[in-house]
Amino acid sequence: MTKRNLLVLVATFGSVALLLGAFAFQYLGGLPPCKMCIWQRYPHAVAILIGAAALALPRLAILPLLGVMAALTTAVIGVYHAGVERGLWEGPSSCTSSSIGGLSAEELLDQIMSAPLVRCDDIPWELFGVSMAGWNAALSFVLVLLWFAAWREGR
Numbered sequence: 193m194t195k196r197n198l199l200v201l202v203a204t205f206g207s208v209a210l211l212l213g214a215f216a217f218q219y220l221g222g223l224p225p226c227k228m229c230i231w232q233r234y235p236h237a238v239a240i241l242i243g244a245a246a247l248a249l250p251r252l253a254i255l256p257l258l259g260v261m262a263a264l265t266t267a268v269i270g271v272y273h274a275g276v277e278r279g280l281w282e283g284p285s286s287c288t289s290s291s292i293g294g295l296s297a298e299e300l301l302d303q304i305m306s307a308p309l310v311r312c313d314d315i316p317w318e319l320f321g322v323s324m325a326g327w328n329a330a331l332s333f334v335l336v337l338l339w340f341a342a343w344r345e346g347r
Contacts, residue, residue: 263336
């Protein structure tokens, strides 16, 4: 196995592991995902498909760069989500708590009825003070480096 293929394989399995971890937290740990948690899953699924294609078509040098983009996308979403959880910036209004000042009773009822079951600005679990979104971001940045190294090896 070439070094490029080994790097692609490790990066691909990194996304597989992060997705399996997310599903384990959801289905075994009873922690349903919020909207931004779901957003972070899609690029991992894409990275897995890219990894399979890159292993099947090793001469297509662009594929590891697409892997970089997929891993970078989920990492950036993870940073954004972690910032929302820590109150560093505001998240999407459809996913976070919002002010109720100045709302009529009917508007307040509409807001309550349309509220998501899981809010994006809550931290349901953390390890060493880092939330799941923060861990996804950190580990996804490692995947970015692996994909980039695979691209450099395949040039």
